[in-house]
Amino acid sequence: MVFIILTLLIFGCPIPAVVAAFKVDERTLADWIDKAGEHAQRVQKHLVCQGNLELGQVQADELWCRSRRGVLWRATAMSVSARLLIWGKVASGRPEALMDAVVLQVHRATRLQSPILWATDGFSTWKGCILHHFRSAVLTGRRGRPALVQWAELHIVQVIKRTYGERIERRLAWGDLFEALHLIETTQDKPGTINTAFVERLNATLRTWLPALIRRSRHAGSDQERLERHFFLVLVAYNFIRPHRSLRRRVDGRWIG
Template identity: 80%
Template sequence: MKTDLDVVILVLTLLIFGCPVPAIVMAFKIDERTVADWIDKAGEHAQRVQEHQVCQGQLDLGQVQADEIWCRSQRGVLWLATAMSVASRLLIWGKVASGRTDEMIAEVVQHVHRAARLQSPILWATDGFATWKGQILRFFRAAVHTGRRGRPRLVEWAELHIVQVVKRTYGERIERRLAFGDLFEALHLIEVTQGKRGTVNTAFVERLNATLRTWLPALTRRSRHAGSLEQRLERHFFLTVAAYNFIRPHRSLRVQVDGRWVERTPGMAAGLTDHPWTVEELLGFRVPPPHNAA
């Protein structure tokens, strides 16, 4: 790159935490196309880091909350589906699509499945969008080997539970229901991840989406900074995800160590890192090549 590294890091830091591109262009006298190219490159790298660090099948996720939000782009409405672990506040995966499609939900659920420890207890909390339940039951299955010839039968995880929060448009009514699994075990996972006052809700992922709208101007519903391309918005999203998971500590995750409070990132709470990263550490993180790479 033809620009000093310190300038690149400063510009990307501002972009991660919500500074609009026109402000960057005016302040640093950098061409808008150059800024867009930096977002593409850094976002693609951040997506690889997210997949390598999070989606390795080693996490006891406990309760996972999932939701979808929409935003306006220069080419129509775009949808973003996200899923997070409540206990660690870890944003596991997200997907941007031009519609609220089965494929969008399937990619998010598939990556959560890859991140989850095999057959570990897991509770999904979603809204009333029926596709979530269908895709969860599709991916969270395991083969039952009987010793007979042929393909083994697939059955849902024994410790899989799904609850739904359906918000009615009339009377401010909220319906909470068990869609799959055991109600007693679901309530137990809620108590473990939310505390004794916890209840069936999607409040944590909704709070996450509010944070994303603050950090990503294109996600703001009433904004003049509409997203231009689906792919670029997704790459900017993953750059923000990396900062959310590994760079910025969360006050709700702080713990007391040797008489002093230590603030942690979701990555630290999930046991993926031992310290908050810097933007420079994120950009310099070396993702190992796939095992099947030549």
């Protein structure tokens, strides 16, 4: 029964519906979510954040949701080519530590000095955190602490949406534009331009799986810690359980993958 209930909670069934159908106390469900979420976070860190992935293009975004104790923000980052949700973090407000925690885990998952393109919105904190973590020491043989230099194959692009004038601005914030466009072409299904469409589509999927992320919801998250554990439960299911049709490829007239 625990497996069935957790499956329903992962795929967006509201807690009151589970309580009514299975006659389980809400506190019991909360305890199951906490334990399963903590285990899911350890699984994600063990399988993904081990420094051996060539991520190619990473898209990152943040969104807000309501909780019983105010507004919470959630930041996430995903690999476009693999549709892999790398990490997420929940916090009250939109502090630098929120983005920094996500960028840190992406850095731990990335193979050293491998080409990587970050696509974010216009929130400047993303760029600062990326430049802080994606750098390596340059050894010169001199005494003292070696200088830290950003990776040669690091590129950052931004998609800025406005409500006036030219509605969408796409710009290079760091790196080489030609190499950035090349990474976009090789990591997406079709040649395209600078975008954050994949992480925005991911946000829409997560909203259907986690009712607390819906802004106009009657099932607001109870608190930051429990929402984050529930999020990691959904994250692991998204990465390792749910089949991704967009990863299928057509070879010799047949769909594979």
